[in-house]
Amino acid sequence: xxxxxxxxxxxxxxxxxxxxxxxxxxxxxxxxxxxxxxxxxxxxxxxxxxxxxxxxxxxxxxxxxxxxxxxxxxxxxxxxxxxxxxxxxxxxxxxxxxxxxxxxxxxxxxxxxxxxxxxxxxxxxxxxxxxxxxxxxxxxxxxxxxxxxxxxxxxxxxxxxxxxxxxxxxxxxxxxxxxxxxxxxxxxxxxxxxxxxxxxxxxxxxxxxxxxxxxxxxxxxxxxxxxxxxxxxxxxxxxxxxxxxxxxxxxxxxxxxxxxxxxxxxxxxxxxxxxxxxxxxxxxxxxxxx
Numbered sequence: 001x002x003x004x005x006x007x008x009x010x011x012x013x014x015x016x017x018x019x020x021x022x023x024x025x026x027x028x029x030x031x032x033x034x035x036x037x038x039x040x041x042x043x044x045x046x047x048x049x050x051x052x053x054x055x056x057x058x059x060x061x062x063x064x065x066x067x068x069x070x071x072x073x074x075x076x077x078x079x080x081x082x083x084x085x086x087x088x089x090x091x092x093x094x095x096x097x098x099x100x101x102x103x104x105x106x107x108x109x110x111x112x113x114x115x116x117x118x119x120x121x122x123x124x125x126x127x128x129x130x131x132x133x134x135x136x137x138x139x140x141x142x143x144x145x146x147x148x149x150x151x152x153x154x155x156x157x158x159x160x161x162x163x164x165x166x167x168x169x170x171x172x173x174x175x176x177x178x179x180x181x182x183x184x185x186x187x188x189x190x191x192x193x194x195x196x197x198x199x200x201x202x203x204x205x206x207x208x209x210x211x212x213x214x215x216x217x218x219x220x221x222x223x224x225x226x227x228x229x230x231x232x233x234x235x236x237x238x239x240x241x242x243x244x245x246x247x248x249x250x251x252x253x254x255x256x257x258x259x260x261x262x263x264x265x266x267x268x269x270x271x272x273x274x275x276x277x278x279x280x281x282x283x284x285x286x287x288x289x290x
Contacts (some may be wrong), residue, residue, distance in 0.1 A: 019109065026290050028276070034269070038088050038092065040087075041084075041091070042088040042092045043089075045086045049081055051081065052078075053239040054075050056076040057077035058076065059077065060077035061076060062074070062075060062251070062254065072255065075251055080257060082210035085192070087239040090151065090239070090240040094151065094158070094220070096220075099217050100159075103166050103212070106166025106167035107161075107166055107170045107210075109185075110167040111170045111197075111202065112124060113167070113174070114139045114170070114175050115197065124167070131163060132164045136162060137163040139160070140161045141227065143161070144232045151196075153243060154224060154227055154228070154233045158223055158227075173208070174205045177200070177201050210280075211277065211280050215274065215278070217277070218273035218274045221266065221269060221270055227245070230246075231246065245266075247259070248262065
């Protein structure tokens with residue numbers, strides 16, 4: 001008895017298309033692969049590293065990178081590679097959570113301003129102007145100075161600082177969609193306002209929000225690392241990338257690997273997210289022109 005496996009022409013064609021796309025855009029492939037590893041480290045860090053990220057061993061302090069410790073060890077003898085892998089969970093969690101807060105609140109405010117008009121629109125616009133008057137990082141720093149350092153306070157501060165970029169886009173799209181022909185036609189047919197908003201206005205008004213969120217994720221990650229570097233984020237011994245940079249800056253002359261590797265991972269993560277976000281934006285704008 002023989003077992004035969006047949007591959008459909010459609011499946012073979014799809015595989016060839018994926019292969020051609022990967023060869024044509026190696027940067028996109030590299031960015032996707034790296035982010036997949038980061039996501040794997042954030043979800044299941046023990047699959048990539050077997051060392052305890054917070055267990056100190058003074059006898060192993062400041063060992064250079066080798067076969068046993070790929071990224072070396074820090075001033076307390078902790079495995080740097082393990083700390084970088086486990087740190088992905090905190091850095092990615094902070095960045096994603098901040099973007100979700102900003103996208104959700106910004107979309108609600110933008111939709112309310114675009115639909116209500118008048119005094120409501122004026123009040124929301126003035127609020128966005130006040131928030132936008134401060135750079136994101138500075139506003140987040142001010143908010144944390146009132147709420148105190150910590151992971152949740154850092155998420156809240158970064159989320160609030162990023163609200164205007166989402167709210168303004170949704171507000172502008174809502175203005176355009178509310179005056180479009182198909183919305184006017186739906187009104188003449190007597191469609192209920194709630195159904196009209198949920199079915200015809202909302203999906204189109206927030207169409208660009210996922211793209212903005214992807215691009216903004218890189219900014220949120222690097223802002224979170226910067227504030228953690230200043231001691232405003234997760235506190236030691238939590239293996240967060242920005243906090244690791246702060247710990248390693250005092251040892252750059254004698255053990256450069258303590259601070260360099262977290263910085264390299266932050267840089268590659270932000271670049272990879274930006275590459276995917278820009279690619280998604282280009283594809284979206286191409287579909288709109290088509």
